[in-house]
Amino acid sequence: MNGRWVGGNRFGLLENGEAYFPRVFEAIAAARHEVLLETFILFEDKVGLELHAALLQAAQRGAQVDVTVDGYGSPDLSPGFVGALTAAGVRVHVFDPGTRLFGWRTNLFRRMHRKLVVVDGMRAFVGGINYAADHLADFGPEAKQDYAVEIEGPLVAHIQRFARQAIAQGRQGQPARRWFRRRAPEAALPSLAVAGDAQAMFVTRDNREHPQDIERHYRVAIRTARHRLVIANAYFFPGYRLLKELRRAARRGVEVSLILQGEPDMAIVKTAAEMLYHHLLRAGVHIYEYCERPLHGKVAVADDEWATVGSSNLDPLSLSLNLEANVMIRDRAFNRQLGERLEHLMAQRCKRIAAADLQEPGLWRLVRSYFVFHFLRHYPAWAGWLPAHTPRLASAPHAATAGTAGTDRLTEPASS
Template identity: 35%
Template sequence: MIGKHSASDPDFTSDQKIKLLSSGRAYFELLIRLIEHARENIQLQVYIYEPDETGQQVADALIRAAKRKVKVYILVDGYGSQGLKRSFFRQFRENGIHFRFFKPLFKSRDFYVGRRMHQKMLVVDAQYAIVTGINIGNRYNDKPGQPAWLDFGVYIAGEVAVWLCKWGWTTWRNFKRIKNAPCGPPLTAVDFGYDHIGTVRVRRNDWVRRKYEISDTYKAILGKAQTRVIILSSYFLPGYAVREDIKGARRRGVQVEVIVCSRMDVPLVKDAERFMYSWLLRQGVKIYEYSGNILHGKLATCDDEWMTIGSFNVNDLSARASIELNVDIKSKPFVREVTDKMEYIMSRKAMRVNADNFTQHNGWWHRLIQWFAFKFLRLIFFLGTFYIKQEDPRGN
């Protein structure tokens, strides 16, 4: 890892400028502002890029950058962005932008088999970066009568952006080794504002290359926590290993709180999630169902000391069948800010699941549906990334 390492952990780089980001108008304003100030190169990699108003606003900013002779590279997932028609992405290529789809292992007109590129990041001039769970599209933005899906990310200015630039090039080149990636930051910098100074490390999951760094982070959070763990996850289906880690944390007296969605864009997943509720409640885990618009965030905090944030959902699809990108952050003020936001969501924007009420209202028919949903999704996750194509695929 480049940069000034933390004395306690060589994977971490200290003295990074960081700022918590939330989905919505302010997020896209910063995204476009970063693009507009680019001088040398831009790397945008995202699971879903929607051809809607927000997608066009970002596209216009990227095209303006290309006309300033900035080298722009856009990589989107072949399944997640299948709604991106040729008529839309032609504008990229016509203006000198390098654009391509991340391809699966196998696909046909109706089926898709293989890993997803689920990571979401923007790197500008190897100097500024965003790592997030937020895709490009109206549903992640604030529109009249349509609040953004709840999601989070982090803005980073510092040497970690050089590392992310190199990772972006590795992904763009289909994971071929690159000796001289163009990732030297400019000599001058622009101050985009930051709230904290933190120690940061980049974490990846990629089952093809046997990288399970984010999974290891979650194991460390649950295994080392002394008092409290908060997990916000949009598709919370923990596998056996994570369930054992949760059980171990609870045995040590650690308070474990999980924030999930009360409703989803994919109802089958919500049924599968609720199948897990009985087990979680027996362990003493506090479950909160977010009652606002769709919850899409992915993060976890540990004792107000450190945390992880990015594209990783707590399920086997993210753990074993996707390319995921998170950053771990050590900064008490930053983690305190995140914890405060999570506490606000739990107290004002969510309903806690009561064990007695859940058991009373979750009859045998509901339990059967939930069991089937859980087993079906576990099978799909075990087989790998497999989709039956839909007309309007939803983000995750």
């Protein structure tokens, strides 16, 4: 598993866009040396325009600014939007810019789903919040419920190195992975001042060397939980091993609670999760559906110390195809804060699902549920066999017409 536990960190929980965007935009606008930003979605709405202004402020002050967006999640940025950034020296990278076939996007697999920011190597943000107005409550009933963290301390250097390497490796390209290829020694990390008491680890998943790391950390946390486990996850259709650990935890007396979507942004999300309800409820797992608006969070707490916040859902895309990033946190104060927010969600904004709420399992439902559950024995391994193009980083769309200063043509290593 990648990453290692690093002490001396401080974490601040940021719930929804109202808390997240002001902190990120303020930090970026004040940057003096460097801004590294990766996001799945950047829309040219009021949130995207605020980010745009902050990025320009940083670049105009002389900071080196690198912005990476996903070609599937952010397909429609205008020439003027991108051109203003590149003209100011911002390097805009697009992960896997796919062509359209009869109006349909073809870049369906291997998405760059990470959401992270590093400013001046001193402050970082990691979570699930995209740069779009639907992360603000005034968007209406479709506004998303989500979480991120602000990080200070030595872990920031690890996140900074990762973000820089993602760009550098893309510029240089990488040969196909070979068992005999030696790993180059890593440069020493800068020594950052202690900012708090939290131990933490930055964990990513990719399609080469770390395909299951985030899922493994989840399974370890579930396996070692003794009292309580709360998982809030927007897209829940995990692998068989993770489901087995959840059932085992509940049967040994751990209070296992899942917060899932009750008002999903895509109907299939709820349909897929409901196929697992009978199996989970029978083992004693508590299931809550968040019914106020779409849930987009990817967070969890275990017992009194462990927590995670990040971009990874517990579904086939996140666990087997997408590029993801989570932070694993050992800190009682942060665990308590996030745990209280999740308890509030369950008590005030969720419907608890009981066995009586489920449809009586007819023959077809029983057969379907049986095959779905046992099909998961072979997932997520099978997902890696799905047909997929080779992901790559390229210069921003429209940059050729809007001005190409500060852009690069990059490649991202192929999946193995």
